[in-house]
Ligand code: SF4
């Protein structure tokens with residue numbers, strides 16, 4: 001069991017792009033991948049209280065209190081200067097929230113919601129909190145109508161999924177690359193667990209959507225698209241497949257200079273996947289210029 005508390009990087013009271021319907025989204029802090037193309041890199045690290053962000057805060061919202069860096073939401077102007085200044089890709093504005101804190105927020109917004117999605121960072125790093133939270137929601141008569149989803153990179157062993165799936169309605173799973181060396185280069189981790197997770201989730205009937213980020217010169221190759229097609233067919237021809245297009249928004253480091261993925265390339269890949277017999281191929285909902 002967790003102590004019922006998790007480090008929350010951010011929450012959205014309403015989103016239509018994080019699963020089916022209108023959803024409350026909780027972004028938990030910390031990730032076991034270090035994706036060079038991450039568009040939320042400040043959710044990856046854990047704050048070491050180094051203090052580097054305090055000096056760049058223009059509103060005095062960050063202070064050192066003993067060895068800790070403390071954030072005061074009152075004067076914060078949400079400029080995100082602290083995020084850019086952090087050497088460890090952490091976020092000094094992270095708040096510790098209890099299961100009851102989240103239940104309270106859900107109750108305030110429940111009439112407008114179809115469900116809750118827990119994302120990250122990597123949501124499954126907080127597995128005990130997820131299980132406690134989902135169990136509490138399913139036991140609450142006024143919240144039991146909410147569907148409970150996880151947005152994950154799949155880097156979780158089968159034993160972990162077996163613990164959380166009984167209280168989970170669906171999982172959106174990112175596959176970052178099929179070629180093992182490319183996956184290591186893009187994420188800093190192997191892809192064997194993610195691929196095993198895709199199979200386990202499909203078998204359990206809990207794979208809501210498989211997601212694949214197309215990056216020019218990396219994951220847009222015929223070999224990668226062919227491997228994606230093969231996996232989706234193995235999981236079932238009705239596997240819902242979402243193609244995302246690499247863009248610069250939020251990206252830090254060398255990948256910020258990489259070319260964005262052109263719309264024509266994503267549409268061509270979607271055509272190949274559909275022609276192979278995959279029924280549900282979803283394109284990005286928003287195309288950035
Ligand atoms: S976003 Fe960060 S740097 Fe900007 S005002 Fe808030 S705490 Fe300070």
Ligand code: SF4
Pocket residue numbers: 046047048049050051052053054069085086087088089090091092
């Ligand atoms: S958020 Fe980053 S820069 Fe700020 S104290 Fe923590 S580790 Fe240092």
